[in-house]
Amino acid sequence: MSADPLLQIRDLGVSFLTEEGTVRAVDGVSLDLAAGEILAVVGESGSGKSVSAMTLLGLTRSPNARFEGTATYKGTELIGAGDHELQGIRGEEIAMIFQDPMTSLNPVHKIGDQIAEQIQAHDKVSDAAARERSIEMLERVGIPRARERVDSYPHEFSGGMRQRVMIALALSCDPNILIADEPTTALDVTIQAQILDRIRTLRDETGAAVILVTHDLGVVAELADRVAVMYAGRIVEQGTLDEIFYEPQHPYTWGLLGSIARVDRDRPDRLPAIAGLPPSLADRPEGCHFRPRCPHAFGKCDQTPDLEHRGGGAPGHLDRCWLEAEAKERLRQVDGQIGLRAPEESPA
Amino acid sequence: MARFIIRRLLAMVLVLFAISVITFLIFQVIPGGDPAVRLAGKQPMPDQLARIRAQYGFDKPILVQYARTMKEIFTGNITSYSTQINVVDEIKQDFPRTLWLALGAALMWMGFAVAFGLYTAMRAGAIGDRVITVIALVGVSMPVFWIGALMNYYLGFKAGIFPNGGYVIFGQSPTDWIYHLLMPWTALSLLFIGIYSRLLRSNLLDTINEDYVRTARAKGLTERQILTRHVLRNSLIPIVTLWGLDFGAVLGGGAILTEVVFDLQGVGQYAYESVKQLDVPPVLTITMFGAFFIVVLNTFVDIVYAFLDPRIRVS
Amino acid sequence: MGTEPNGLGPGRLALRRLRRNRSALAFGVLFMVIVALCVAAPIWSHHFAHIGPTAGDNLSQVTVDGKKKDVVSPDGVPIGPTWQGRYFLGAADGNGKDLAVRLLYGGRNSLLIGVGAALITTVVALILGILAGFLRGAVDGVISRMMDIVWAFPVILLGIALGTAFALGGVNLGVLTIGQDSKWVPILIIAIVYVPYMGRPIRGQVLGLREREFVEAARAQGMRPLRLMFSEILPNLSSTVIVFFPLMVANAILLEAALGFVGVGVRPPEPSWGTLIGVGVERIQTGPHLAIVPGVMLVLAVLGLNVFGDGVRDAFDPRSTIREER
Numbered sequence: 001m002s003a004d005p006l007l008q009i010r011d012l013g014v015s016f017l018t019e020e021g022t023v024r025a026v027d028g029v030s031l032d033l034a035a036g037e038i039l040a041v042v043g044e045s046g047s048g049k050s051v052s053a054m055t056l057l058g059l060t061r062s063p064n065a066r067f068e069g070t071a072t073y074k075g076t077e078l079i080g081a082g083d084h085e086l087q088g089i090r091g092e093e094i095a096m097i098f099q100d101p102m103t104s105l106n107p108v109h110k111i112g113d114q115i116a117e118q119i120q121a122h123d124k125v126s127d128a129a130a131r132e133r134s135i136e137m138l139e140r141v142g143i144p145r146a147r148e149r150v151d152s153y154p155h156e157f158s159g160g161m162r163q164r165v166m167i168a169l170a171l172s173c174d175p176n177i178l179i180a181d182e183p184t185t186a187l188d189v190t191i192q193a194q195i196l197d198r199i200r201t202l203r204d205e206t207g208a209a210v211i212l213v214t215h216d217l218g219v220v221a222e223l224a225d226r227v228a229v230m231y232a233g234r235i236v237e238q239g240t241l242d243e244i245f246y247e248p249q250h251p252y253t254w255g256l257l258g259s260i261a262r263v264d265r266d267r268p269d270r271l272p273a274i275a276g277l278p279p280s281l282a283d284r285p286e287g288c289h290f291r292p293r294c295p296h297a298f299g300k301c302d303q304t305p306d307l308e309h310r311g312g313g314a315p316g317h318l319d320r321c322w323l324e325a326e327a328k329e330r331l332r333q334v335d336g337q338i339g340l341r342a343p344e345e346s347p348a
Numbered sequence: 349m350a351r352f353i354i355r356r357l358l359a360m361v362l363v364l365f366a367i368s369v370i371t372f373l374i375f376q377v378i379p380g381g382d383p384a385v386r387l388a389g390k391q392p393m394p395d396q397l398a399r400i401r402a403q404y405g406f407d408k409p410i411l412v413q414y415a416r417t418m419k420e421i422f423t424g425n426i427t428s429y430s431t432q433i434n435v436v437d438e439i440k441q442d443f444p445r446t447l448w449l450a451l452g453a454a455l456m457w458m459g460f461a462v463a464f465g466l467y468t469a470m471r472a473g474a475i476g477d478r479v480i481t482v483i484a485l486v487g488v489s490m491p492v493f494w495i496g497a498l499m500n501y502y503l504g505f506k507a508g509i510f511p512n513g514g515y516v517i518f519g520q521s522p523t524d525w526i527y528h529l530l531m532p533w534t535a536l537s538l539l540f541i542g543i544y545s546r547l548l549r550s551n552l553l554d555t556i557n558e559d560y561v562r563t564a565r566a567k568g569l570t571e572r573q574i575l576t577r578h579v580l581r582n583s584l585i586p587i588v589t590l591w592g593l594d595f596g597a598v599l600g601g602g603a604i605l606t607e608v609v610f611d612l613q614g615v616g617q618y619a620y621e622s623v624k625q626l627d628v629p630p631v632l633t634i635t636m637f638g639a640f641f642i643v644v645l646n647t648f649v650d651i652v653y654a655f656l657d658p659r660i661r662v663s
Numbered sequence: 664m665g666t667e668p669n670g671l672g673p674g675r676l677a678l679r680r681l682r683r684n685r686s687a688l689a690f691g692v693l694f695m696v697i698v699a700l701c702v703a704a705p706i707w708s709h710h711f712a713h714i715g716p717t718a719g720d721n722l723s724q725v726t727v728d729g730k731k732k733d734v735v736s737p738d739g740v741p742i743g744p745t746w747q748g749r750y751f752l753g754a755a756d757g758n759g760k761d762l763a764v765r766l767l768y769g770g771r772n773s774l775l776i777g778v779g780a781a782l783i784t785t786v787v788a789l790i791l792g793i794l795a796g797f798l799r800g801a802v803d804g805v806i807s808r809m810m811d812i813v814w815a816f817p818v819i820l821l822g823i824a825l826g827t828a829f830a831l832g833g834v835n836l837g838v839l840t841i842g843q844d845s846k847w848v849p850i851l852i853i854a855i856v857y858v859p860y861m862g863r864p865i866r867g868q869v870l871g872l873r874e875r876e877f878v879e880a881a882r883a884q885g886m887r888p889l890r891l892m893f894s895e896i897l898p899n900l901s902s903t904v905i906v907f908f909p910l911m912v913a914n915a916i917l918l919e920a921a922l923g924f925v926g927v928g929v930r931p932p933e934p935s936w937g938t939l940i941g942v943g944v945e946r947i948q949t950g951p952h953l954a955i956v957p958g959v960m961l962v963l964a965v966l967g968l969n970v971f972g973d974g975v976r977d978a979f980d981p982r983s984t985i986r987e988e989r
Contacts, residue, residue, distance in 0.1 A: 057566055083571065090568035098566075103559040106578055108585070108657055117577070118567040153658045169567070366812050374828050485973070489913070489966040491920045491937075494958040497944040501951055597817050604819055605921060609944065619820070623827050623925055635824040639816045646815070 005032035006073065006176060006209055007056075013068035014051050014060060021282040025051040027233035027289075028069070030307065033177065038203060038210040040220040040241075042256070043230035046278050049213045050099075052230075053179050055079070056211075057096055058086045073177070092122040095170035099182040101162035105154040111138075112150030115169045122173050137168035141198055160191035164198065171202060178203075179211045184219060196222050217260055221245065226316075229253050232279050232289035235307055239317035249311060249319035251294045251340055254332045258339020265337060272334075275343055288320065295343040296323060296331055353651055360647040364640055371636045372414050375628050421633055428622070428629050435630045439615055439637065445515050446614035448525075449532055449606065450599040457537035457544060458591055464541065465548025466580075469556070477549075484542030493605035496535035500610055503531060513611035532610045536603060540594060544587065551583035558582075589653045596645035673902065673979070680978040687974020694967030697960065701770030707763065712749050714761045716768035717932040723759065725750055734759040740949045752956060755934075756942050766957055769934035773961070776846060776928075776935070777916035780853035784911060785904060787854065788861035793892050793900075795862075796869025807866070814859035819921055825852040826927025849928045853915045860914070861907055865900060872899055902979050909972030913965045920961055936961040 014026035026048040033039055041049045054060045056071055056078055071078040073094065076085065090096075098104045105114060115137060116130035125133075131150065138146035141164040154162060163183060170178055180199060184192040200223055203210055212223060220227055221241070228238040229252065237250040248254055255274035261267075276293035285291060287302035294301070300322045307318050311325025321328065332338055406413070420426040424436040464484075468477040504512040510531045516524040555561065556579055564578045604616030611617070615634060622630035681687065708715055724731045725745060734754050735741050741754035755762040795806035813821070829848045872878060873896070881895050916936070922928030923937020924944070931938065936957050943954030 059562055059565060087568045087570055090566055092568055096566045098559060098563060100559060104563045106560040106564070106582065107659055108582060109577075117564075117569065121568050121570075121573070155659050166563075169563075363808075363812060363815060366808070367815060370812060371824065374824055375831075485969050486962070486966060489917075489962050489969050491917055491924070491940065491958070491961065493921070493924055493944070494940050494954065494961075497947060497954055498951070498958070501947045501954075505948065604823070605924065619823065620925055623823055623927060626827060626831055628827070628831075631824055631827050635816065635820050638820045642817060643815045 006035045007031075007033040007071065008073075009033075009052075009056075009069070009071045011069035012052060012055065012071060012079070013066075014048070014055050015066045016062075017064040017066070018282075023281045024233055024284065025281055026055065027284075029230070029233075029235055030069075031228060031235070031238070033209050033211060035176065035209055036203065036207045037225045038200070038212060038223050040212045040214060040224035040227045041230060042214060042217065042220055042227060044215055044278060046232075046281065047230040048233040048281075049230050050181050053096070053181055053211060053213045056179065057090050057094060059096075088122075091118045091170075091175065092173045093175055094177040094179065095173070095175040096179040096181065097163070097166045097170045097183050100186045101159055101166055102186070104166060105162060107154055110151050110153055111157070111165050115165075115172050118169060119172050133172065134168075137172045138165070140171075140202070141165070141168040142194075143168070159187050160195065163187060163191075163195055167195070167198060167202070171206065171208070174206060175208055177209045177211065179213070181213045182215070183212075185214070185216070192219070193222075199223065217256060229256070232284075233281060234289060234320065235318075236290065236321075237319040238307070239314070243313060243317045247313055247317070248332060248338060249317065249325075249328050250290075250321045251296055251323075251331075252290050254334075254338055255293075255340035258334060258337065262337070265335075272339055272342070274340060288322070295341050296327075298322075349654065352654055356647050356650055360643055363643050367639045367643065368418060368636055369414070371632060371639065372417055374635075375632050376410060376413070417632070421636065426629050426633055428627050435633045438618060438630070439634065442613060442615045442618050445612050446599060446603055446607065446616055448518075448529065449536065449603050449612060449614060450595060452529055452533045453536035453540075453603075454591065454595040454598065456533050457540040460537065460541045461544030461548055462584075464545035465552060468545065469549045469552035480545065484546050487538045487542030490538065491605075492535055492539050493609050495538060496532065496606050496609040499531050499535055513609075515610075515612040515614075532606050532612060535609075536598065536606050544591070547590070548583060548587055551587060552579060555579050555583045585653070585656045588656070589649050592649035592652065593642075593646060596642040596649075599641060599645075677902070677975075677978040681974055684974045684977065687971050687977070690967045690970035691974070692967075694964055694971060697770065697964045697967065698774060701767050701774055704764070704767035704771055707767055712751065712761050712764050714749060714764055716760070716765050716934055718760065741946075741953070743950060743952065753950070753952065755939065755953065756946065760932075762939075762953070762956065765934040765939060766936075766960060769936050769939050769957065770960060770964070772846065772929050772933060772935040773916055773919055773923075773937065774964070776849050776853065776919045777912045779850045780857070780915040780919075781908060781911040783850065783854035784857045784861055784915075785908060788858050788865055789897070789900065789904070791858065792862045792865030793869050793896055796866040797873055797888070797892050797896060799870075803866075806862075810859040810862050810866075813855065814863070816856075818856055818918065821856050822852050822918055822922050823925055823927060825855070826922050826925070830927050830930075846929060846933070848930075849919055849922055852922065853918050856918065857911065857914060861911060864907075865903060868900060868903055869896055872896055906972070906976045906979055909968045909975060913968040913972065916961065916965055916968075 009029060009031040012026055012029040013024070016023045016025060029048070029052050031039070041053065043049045051060055055067065056073075058078070058081065067079050069079060073089065076089065078086070078089070081089075105111065109117075112131060112134045115134040116127065119125065119130045119133055120127075135146045135150050138150060143149055143161060143164055149157075154165070157165065163186075167183075178199075183199070184195050187195065196219060199210060199212075202208070210223075212219070214220060224241050226238065226240050227244040228235050229244065229250065230236065231252050237244065237248065237253050239247075239249075244253065245257065248257060252274070255272075258272050259274065261271060274293055275295075279285060279289060279292065287304050288294070288297075291297045291301045303322075305320040305322050307320050309315050309318050310321070311328065323331070331341070334341055408416070417426070421436070424434070426435045427433065428435055428438075464480050468480050471477050500510075500513055504510045511524075511528050514528055516528050518525045561574060561578050564574045569577075603614065604619055606612075607614040607616040608620045619631060619634045622628075622634075704716075723734050725734060725742070725747075726732075732742055732745075734750065735758075741756060741759070742750055743753045745751065745753065750761055751763040752766065753762050754760060755765050791806050791810070795803040816824075826848070829852065878891065878895055881891055886895075919928055919935060920937035920940060923935045923939075924941040926938075926941065928937050929935035939957035940954060940961070943957060947954050
């Protein structure tokens with residue numbers, strides 16, 4: 001890309017001091033986000049994807065949190081920025097929607113007021129103008145009879161409607177980046193499709209970039225332009241949607257892809273799961289974090305691999321695996337599909 | 349909303365009726381022995397007893413006695429057995445004192461509780477937090493009449509900083525009025541400041557961690573706006589309603605002992621003195637009015653709660 | 664985090680947390696010390712003070728530092744602390760009773776009443792709360808209304824009203840006769856007054872519990888309602904009861920003190936902390952220690968219960984100040 005990235009994250013680290021020791025939730029994450037692109041950050045619970053996203057807006061700040069690295073947005077450093085600076089960016093430049101629409105709206109304020117509140121925090125407009133804009137936003141996200149419902153309370157809406165309200169809220173100040181943290185996880189499948197569709201439409205209309213945090217590869221396939229796969233606080237692979245789905249380079253990605261139920265193959269007796277459990281974020285094994293669960297681990301894996309371009313394919317396709325490129329090509333196929341071999345099956 | 353109000357009002361009337369019945373029964377059913385004998389004094393003659401029974405209606409069936417007592421109370425005609433004073437008149441005279449005691453204390457404890465609650469929530473875990481928690485716990489553990497008596501003795505009687513009890517009517521001298529009420533207000537507040545600041549602290553800590561506060565922050569609001577419009581607003585709702593209930597409870601009877609200790613001659617003290625003489629009509633009347641007041645206030649508080657928290661209106 | 668989840672039940676987990684809470688434990692010990700002192704009242708009375716709690720002789724004299732002093736002076740002032748066996752803390756009133764002895768015996772009464780009332784309240788509240796919450800319908804309607812009505816009375820006023828009624832001549836309900844001087848009077852009064860305090864939260868919890876799957880499963884297995892309430896619902900209420908109980912005792916002791924102060928609690932000449940404070944306040948100008956000493960004892964006992972009870976509540980529902988985000 002010749003254009004400067006909208007958001008540049010370099011070596012982001014987030015640690016929490018707890019009774020059980022220092023927990024390293026985010027361990028050196030670097031990413032670029034271009035204007036108008038949808039970047040999916042995929043990983044299981046505890047991978048650090050949500051913490052990374054929320055740290056961009058300073059929402060993980062607490063007395064026992066420690067931050068490293070930089071996240072530069074249009075020349076402004078977000079990590080460690082002052083409250084005043086961050087408040088100007090939140091909502092106005094970078095907006096966020098959260099996982100649980102049931103609890104993310106204040107139950108005692110009308111939804112119209114909650115949207116107007118954000119508008120008036122950034123623009124000096126009258127109450128009436130803010131209200132008009134709220135109604136407009138509700139209409140854009142597809143809330144029927146928006147003019148009446150702007151005075152309703154959150155508990156009068158269903159889950160899917162509330163998430164739309166959240167989207168309306170997030171986009172009300174026309175931000176350049178929308179961070180969506182598991183936006184459909186708490187909704188049922190039929191509503192999911194509508195919400196994802198809405199996000200894509202709004203991206204097309206407004207040109208906002210989207211960081212989509214999710215654990216659901218189906219959602220990724222539906223929306224993403226580029227994908228970053230996270231494991232135990234690190235990005236283990238990143239590339240375009242096609243690169244990740246068709247030429248994945250990291251064993252963890254193989255495991256993720258292999259564990260999805262697919263229409264185009266016979267139903268297995270059990271869905272292949274990745275053996276073992278994610279590591280505790282408090283005590284880290286040295287080297288590759290995935291090593292204990294990887295059937296292809298070998299000597300070199302006790303050194304931490306950097307995230308870099310290692311093999312064939314476009315230069316933007318990065319991964320953290322010491323295996324040689326042709327070994328990867330060979331090993332990533334199980335029974336004709338992409339997947340991770342079970343530990344007993346792998347050749348020594 | 350209107351339907352909600354009407355339903356609550358109807359329930360209230362039923363409860364009031366039940367209260368009147370129960371209060372009456374307490375004094376009818378429980379005491380053993382013959383009330384006429386008690387009233388007649390030593391060595392009663394049979395015709396004396398008969399006269400007393402007729403006069404007070406002890407010889408009539410319970411239902412009639414109930415109706416009669418209720419009539420007496422509500423027409424303001426009930427008289428004390430021992431002093432022959434009209435109970436309702438006496439209550440009317442004493443009530444303003446009790447009211448000012450309760451109101452002043454309620455406002456005082458609420459003010460301090462909000463300040464302490466906010467402070468301890470913001471500084472959760474720090475030393476100030478612990479100190480205030482300790483003070484709160486001690487406050488809750490002290491009988492109000494004990495600490496009141498000690499305050500009155502040391503600050504009033506001995507040190508002379510405050511007056512040694514008594515009540516001054518506002519009309520006579522506003523400054524003296526406040527002067528005489530400061531110590532009782534403080535004594536009565538001590539109990540509640542503790543409870544309320546800890547309650548507010550707990551609610552604040554809960555609310556701060558709510559998802560919608562995170563959303564508010566992501567909107568770009570200042571910390572101050574987040575605190576007032578989201579954290580405080582939501583935390584205070586249950587507390588304001590509790591405050592209403594406790595204010596009613598204090599007014600309805602909790603202030604009794606404070607009045608006695610500071611000699612404020614309010615309704616509570618009247619009840620106390622009647623109890624000492626085992627004089628039933630005032631105790632009966634005051635108990636009933638006290639409960640009435642609480643029920644009415646409870647209903648009012650319920651309605652206010654529905655007003656503050658829209659989720660309640662659905663149920 | 665980590666490999667294996669540890670399998671401690673909520674009770675054991677709470678116990679572990681409680682053990683780490685040193686201030687709660689310290690105050691629990693404080694309360695037990697007070698209890699122990701009061702239980703040992705007869706020992707003090709027989710071996711050190713040589714005087715009973717209700718005995719008093721206002722005409723006698725005691726030897727203090729070699730000098731003879733009146734137990735009660737001619738103008739009615741009781742003697743102050745002698746710091747010796749007899750009248751260790753001085754005389755309690757114009758009748759020459761021993762304050763220290765009455766303090767300990769009074770403590771016995773107050774604690775007995777407090778714990779007794781709390782136990783009765785707990786049992787009754789459990790029964791009513793479970794019946795109301797589980798059976799719902801008419802049963803719930805009646806029980807809830809009853810609890811609402813009792814709770815509508817200001818606690819002290821209701822206590823005083825009941826106390827007055829009882830004082831007029833004990834209880835005579837045909838089946839049940841309780842003398843007006845019996846200690847059962849304050850126990851029952853306090854127990855009745857506080858039933859809604861515990862009963863309503865229990866009912867609320869039962870309402871929630873009955874919707875849970877394990878109850879449905881048990882019902883589907885054909886368990887009878889009575890058995891269900893006893894074996895499925897009741898055990899799940901244990902943490903609520905454990906948290907409430909110390910606070911109940913504390914409230915009961917305070918209410919007993921109020922009743923005693925007004926004169927409708929423990930009847931003279933039996934002592935209780937409330938009656939001692941009452942007498943002390945009346946005579947505060949002749950000797951503030953008469954009011955201070957029983958008050959301090961009571962405050963320490965109640966404080967011990969409150970802090971310990973707080974610790975118990977925290978142990979079951981901790982809120983750590985350090986939270987980790989996902």
